[in-house]
Amino acid sequence: MxxxxxxxxxxxxxxxxxxxxxxxxxxxxxxxxxxxxxxxxxxxxxxxxxxxxxxxxxxFSSKSSTQTRFILALSNDGNFSEPEGNLSFYFSFSDDAEESSCLVPNLEMAMPVISNHISGSCTSVHGILAVIHSFQLILCNPSTEQVIKLTPGYAGFVGYDPINDQHKVLSLLNQFSDDPVEHKVLTLGVGGGWRRIQGLNQFYTAVSMGVCINGFVFYGAYSPTPPSNPGIVCFDVRFERLSYIKAPEILVHYGNASIFIEYKGKLASIVRDPFGYFNEFDLWILEDVERHNWSKQTCVFPFSVWDSLGVMKMCIPGTNKADEIIMAPKSLSHKVQPFYIFYYNVETRNIRRVRLLGIGDNEEFRTCYELNYRSNVNIATHHFESIAFLQGSSYHMRESKTLLVFFYIxxxxxxxxxxxxxxxxxxxxxxxx
Known part of the structure; x- marks a missing residue:
């Protein structure tokens, strides 16, 4: 007893x-x-x-946001004969190793995708991944294992309000018709569904992916009809207001191939010929939002940088902690070989390469999941772990059960x-x- x-x-x-x-x-x-x-x-x-x-x-977010990483999404995108075999793999890599020659991946999750060979995009917005695939917006948090699909037709741009700690989705409707563009906003985690907001006093068509910087979402646009009055639409996430920023036509000249990133806390655009040889690009920086002032500098590097790649199509997803511009292949190479990403320092004009272990050089992994030269690669920068939950059932959303893969049990x-x-x-x- x-x-x-x-x-x-x-x-x-x-x-x-x-x-x-x-x-x-x-x-x-x-x-x-x-x-x-x-x-x-x-x-x-x-x-x-x-x-x-x-x-x-x-x-938790306050601490983890100081330890950012980047996410690499690798998709077999229709290579599998069976639909359930089509997956996107999400790996995270450290953003701190400025002098490392290689980085070790951490497999965060694997998510089913639609097999129609339509490549998408992947961005990180304050710990939440915004994935666009097959014209559908998917929100996911690898840490909480949540995946939420917005009903097709409600896709748009994801932003974060740091004052009220809220994620919001901006949706554009009727932008390809003769009717005025209709703007709707969805606030995650509070319920209430979609609501209309006041739009711009002009017609326009969004032509690029968006980037969220300090509570504002920016994306390229033409108004009223191409190629007249090119510019940038700015969405104030907190107050849900839209404004139009004048920009050089070249910034949106290549349509959905236009690149907008955050560079040292400012909106920047990478301009290059997406169909030509890649040995230079122009970096445009929005120096004054109110006056619509832009600066420009040309960044050049030798062709020999790409000798070991096996592919020439490159993506520029953003920067790392040291404000180096990240460049990476858009797909795997034909043969099994190391996969590299490149960092370009605008101030010193130095370029360095870093090998991502296990991505392109693991023959067993590539064979098992039928990963090959058609396998799309997307990168999301400035990601950090978040334990925020994507809640609410009244958002016209569908929650998808993910296939989660871990290195140990x-x-x-x-x-x-x-x-x-x-x-x-x-x-x-x-x-x-």
Missing amino acids: KREDEDEKETKPSELLDSLPIELKMDILTRLPAKSLMKFRYVSKMWSSFIRSQELINS QQTSYFCYSMTFCLYCMCFVLFIS
Whole structure:
């Protein structure tokens, strides 16, 4: 009886965190990987409630946003004969290794795609991936394992309001008809569905992908009909207002091949001939939003840089932490060989290459999933782990169950012991520091 009473008095692993002060719990949990926190939700209802609290979500994002990485999406895109075999693989790579010659991938998730050979895009907006594939907008968070598909016809641009901590989707309707463009906005996580907002006092057609910078979404446009009055549409995510910024015609000359990125906190455009040899590009930077002033400089590098690639079609998804411009092949090479990305420093005019291990040089991986020269490559820059949940069923959305792939499998007993040991160690370190 005495032994049974002692056993009952022993602290259960799930009660350890519950007994700690809230500040200490917050400090402990924000030091853990996001996917570990997702597993901890199943310890108890109290743990689940705390992990899903807005206070912890915000605190976790504040820390993880300083440790950005980039996401590489690799798709077999219709190479498989069976539809269920068509997948997009999402790998993350460190953004801190400025002098590294190679980077090790972390497989975040794999997601089914439609097999029609239509390449898409992938961007990261404050921890949420916005994927466009087959003209459909898909929002996903690899950390929470959520994938949400917006109903076709409601695709558009994704932005983030840092003041109110909200993700919003801007949708454009009727832009290819004679009627005025209709703008609708969807705020994620609050319900209410789509709502109309005041549009511009002019007709226009969006011709490029969007980029979100400091609470504003920018995308290229023609108004009223090409090639008249080219410019940039600016969407204020917080106040849901639209404005038109004048821009040189060359910035949107190549239509959906136009490139807009964030460069040192400003909107920038990479202008190059998408059909010619790639050994230079013009970097246009929006220096003054109010006065519509742009600066331009030409960046040149030797053709020999691409000798080892096996492909010549390149994408420019953005920059890294050091403001180096990232360049990468748009597809895998015909033969099994190393896959490289390139970093260009505008100020020093130096270019360096970094090998991504396991992407193009793993014959078993390529053969198993039928990855070849038609396999599309998309890169999302400035991504970080987020435990924010994409909630709401009234958004005209469909939630898709994803096929999640991990490099290791944790057994239940191992998970419990690791969790308890981790918490004890972290508590000890925090108390003595």
